[in-house]
Structures are given as structure tokens and as C-alpha cells.
Amino acid sequence: MDDIRTEDSPNGGRYMIGEPGQQAIMTFSRASSKLIIVDHTDVPDRFRGQGVGVKLSQHAVEAARKGGWKIIPLCPFFKAQVERHPEWNDVISH
Structure with a gap:
């Protein structure tokens, strides 16, 4: 279950763990190329x-x-993780 798969498109995508129908998913959208x-x-x-x-x-x-x-952390779960992990601040847009 440690394999994380990525689905990506020009507008966004998602990261997934698990099997289809039984998976955890984190979704994202693209605000720009950066x-x-x-x-x-x-x-x-x-x-x-x-x-x-x-x-x-x-x-x-x-x-x-x-x-x-x-990354802009709009998701409440991800935002809480960002607060717990200050070492991630190099990629967080505040």
C-alpha cells in the first residue's frame, strides 16, 4: 500500500494510495505552472x-x-499537516 500513484492533467490531478474503490486520494488544481x-x-x-x-x-x-x-494548502487536512511540519515551508505559499 506504499505505492503512491499520480494522475496529472494541465488543470490538476490527484495522488492515490490503494486499489480503485478502496483508495485514499489527495486532489489538487493548478493555479499556474509554478x-x-x-x-x-x-x-x-x-x-x-x-x-x-x-x-x-x-x-x-x-x-x-x-x-x-x-503549494497553496486549501484542504483542511493538508493545512493541518503543514502546521505540524515547518520543514515543508520551502514549498508552501503563505
């Missing part, structure tokens, strides 16, 4: 308490670092 908005995280009950949402958050941060873009 700015994304993490707008939603959905972790099914069966994955709660396993750190799956945090893994998706870390993946988004790593993708931003590799891609050279910033």
Missing part, C-alpha cells in the same frame, strides 16, 4: 490511523520540490 492548490484529502475509514494521509501530504511536498512549484 503553483498548485491542494484542495481535498479523502482517506477511507479502513486506512484511518495508519498515516496514509500524511504519506500523501509528504508525497505532495516532495513532488513540489522536484517540480519547482509551490
Whole structure:
């Protein structure tokens, strides 16, 4: 379950863990080529308490670092993770 898949398009995309129909998802939209908005995280009950949402958050941060873009944390879950991880501030747009 550690494999994170990415679906990407010019307007946005999502990061996913798990099998179709049984997966945790973090969605994002593109504000520009250098700015994304993490707008939603959905972790099914069966994955709660396993750190799956945090893994998706870390993946988004790593993708931003590799891609050279910033993230606007609109999703309440992701925003809470950003507050817990000040080391991510290099890719967070405040």
C-alpha cells in the first residue's frame, strides 16, 4: 500500500494510495505552472490511523520540490499537516 500513484492533467490531478474503490486520494488544481492548490484529502475509514494521509501530504511536498512549484494548502487536512511540519515551508505559499 506504499505505492503512491499520480494522475496529472494541465488543470490538476490527484495522488492515490490503494486499489480503485478502496483508495485514499489527495486532489489538487493548478493555479499556474509554478503553483498548485491542494484542495481535498479523502482517506477511507479502513486506512484511518495508519498515516496514509500524511504519506500523501509528504508525497505532495516532495513532488513540489522536484517540480519547482509551490503549494497553496486549501484542504483542511493538508493545512493541518503543514502546521505540524515547518520543514515543508520551502514549498508552501503563505
